[in-house]
Amino acid sequence: MGERAERSERVSQISMPPERSYVVIARNFVGDVAAEESWISASRLDDLRLAVSEAVTNAIVAESEHGVQEQILIRCLADDAQFEVRIRDHAGGFDAPSVAVPVPEPDPAREGGFGLPLMSALVDEASFEVSDDGTEVCLTLRRVVETDASSGV
């Protein structure tokens, strides 16, 4: 058991079919759960909802491209230090980046490819665990606890 198991952790989860209309349900679910954490600001909630929308969209599209119709699992794990969202699909995985993908330079010829850069930009950490079965995207918001030094007191 790791450090996480020793913390007071709150877990909420939902599984959804890989259908377009469930993207809004997914982001609203995560937004509602995250809103219970008083340290997450409204703007961070907006960012998290967007990041979840990007991840769930990728999961739905990936399952569609692989001819898979498995449920997509969304888990929220909250403790006093961070809020984590895990989104798991069954699309066989992909060539996941190992480092944060920068937001691309604006280009009228570019109409896609914003999903991964946005996820990296919107949360404190976006990581990808890939297996033969699929991908689990992990989006993490970390709580910043102000100390006397950081608050300038």
Next chain:
Amino acid sequence: MEIPAVPCASVVFDIQQLQLDGWTVVAIVGDLDLATAPVFRRAIASAAITAHSSDSTGGLAVDLSAVDFVDSVGIGIILGGLRRQLDRDLPFAVVAPSGPPRSLLDRLRLGQILTLVDNRGALAALQHG
């Protein structure tokens, strides 16, 4: 495989096309994401045809004033509209007051390639300015 679309009665979404100060405007109410993308994409294509065939200057605008949420799928469709207009050397603008859609456009620095205005009224000045 086609991704199934399941209606969700609790989600409000509406698109209107209107003419304003020489612009063909696509005004959206609701969220722009994977679920609403097909309708939005068709609306942009239809509005572009209208703009190109009308007696106006051919300007096409997307009004996000009543959009609470847009993700990269919606952004991609907007950029598709921009490309259509650039191909014909015609104006394209996005109406985006402050809020999550404008924040996303700013985060992606799309103001470098898109004309962004805060309200519909600003379109007239663009057209004739």
